[in-house]
Amino acid sequence: MNHAxxxxxxxxxxxxxxxxxxxLRRAIxxxxxxxxxxxxxxxxxxxxxxxxTLVREAFGRLAIEGLLELKPNRGxxxxxxxxxxxxxxxxxxxxxxxQVVANLAGRLTPQQIATLEHHVKLENDSQGxxxxxxxxxxxxxxxxxxxxxxxxxxxxxxxxxxxxxxLILAIYGRPHSSECAVSEHRQLIEALTSGxxxxxxxxxxxHLESVANRALLERRPKxxxxxxxxxxxxxxxxxxx
Numbered sequence: 001m002n003h004a005x006x007x008x009x010x011x012x013x014x015x016x017x018x019x020x021x022x023x024l025r026r027a028i029x030x031x032x033x034x035x036x037x038x039x040x041x042x043x044x045x046x047x048x049x050x051x052x053t054l055v056r057e058a059f060g061r062l063a064i065e066g067l068l069e070l071k072p073n074r075g076x077x078x079x080x081x082x083x084x085x086x087x088x089x090x091x092x093x094x095x096x097x098x099q100v101v102a103n104l105a106g107r108l109t110p111q112q113i114a115t116l117e118h119h120v121k122l123e124n125d126s127q128g129x130x131x132x133x134x135x136x137x138x139x140x141x142x143x144x145x146x147x148x149x150x151x152x153x154x155x156x157x158x159x160x161x162x163x164x165x166x167l168i169l170a171i172y173g174r175p176h177s178s179e180c181a182v183s184e185h186r187q188l189i190e191a192l193t194s195g196x197x198x199x200x201x202x203x204x205x206x207h208l209e210s211v212a213n214r215a216l217l218e219r220r221p222k223x224x225x226x227x228x229x230x231x232x233x234x235x236x237x238x239x240x241x
Contacts, residue, residue, distance in 0.1 A: 016050050019236040020058040023048060027232040028067050028078055029139065029163070030132035031170040035080035037225075039068070047229045049239040066164040079167060086168045090212040093161040097142060097208060098201045100158060101188070103149045106195025112148050116189050119144055123182050135173060138181040138211075139166035145188075165211070173214060181211065 024044070027033045041052040041059070048055070059076045062068040066089075069077045081089065108116075123137045139162045146158035184207040191200040226240075233239070 013054065017054050017057045019238055020048055020050055020054055021061050023232040023236040023238060024058060024062060025067065026136065027229055029136045029166045029170055032228045032232065033078050035078050035171055037078045039076045039078065043225060047226055047240055048233050065160050067167055081164065081168055083172065086172065087212070089161060089164050089168065090208060093165055094205060094208045096154065096158050096161060097204050099154065100146050100149055101192060101200040101204045102197055103151065104145065104192050105197040105200040108148070108192055113189065113193060116144065120182060120185050120189070123185065127182065132170060135166055135169045139163065141185050184210065
């Protein structure tokens with residue numbers, strides 16, 4: 001048996017699953033794939049140029065993050081959280097992220113500070129150009145913070161809850177709501193750099209409360225699945241079958 005060949009195939013399959021996961025995740029968080037939209041495995045596989053098996057694996061990851069709902073005998077649907085569920089998600093997120101900043105206050109390295117400042121620059125550059133991308137970048141700022149704690153469990157929980165919040169904002173977020181997040185993220189960096197844990201927790205608490213309060217029902221018209229997925233597929237090097 002050619003173990004090297006088998007390992008190489010598994011590696012390539014894993015990379016393809018990750019590419020499909022990333023493409024679909026961006027399409028959901030940037031609002032291209034709207035809530036309650038059904039995602040047939042065969043259609044998604046054709047659009048992304050991969051097998052249904054790989055699509056199914058990517059669906060599993062997205063379901064764990066709360067971005068998809070897998071319904072027995074019905075298939076996969078983009079999650080559609082209610083406003084009541086949204087409040088519960090933000091409540092949990094607030095508690096988790098106050099722990100994140102408590103872990104990081106006064107402990108950030110110069111390189112980590114530079115990474116955060118670069119991310120905020122990307123957020124700032126996206127303003128007025130792409131609202132959905134701004135929402136995605138704002139959520140990823142918090143994921144980067146959690147990764148910096150070095151606590152794998154805390155990181156995983158924050159990533160899951162941040163993804164759900166980004167979906168909620170893509171559904172209910174007011175136009176230009178991400179503009180406020182940029183200045184608030186700068187305040188967070190300053191508080192963490194100063195080493196004042198109480199201030200950092202307070203800034204994070206008020207920031208997430210502000211994000212949760214900037215919610216307004218806004219629905220978009222339906223579009224063809226192929227046109228919705230095309231730009232996200234290209235960004236991950238995926239091609240239709």
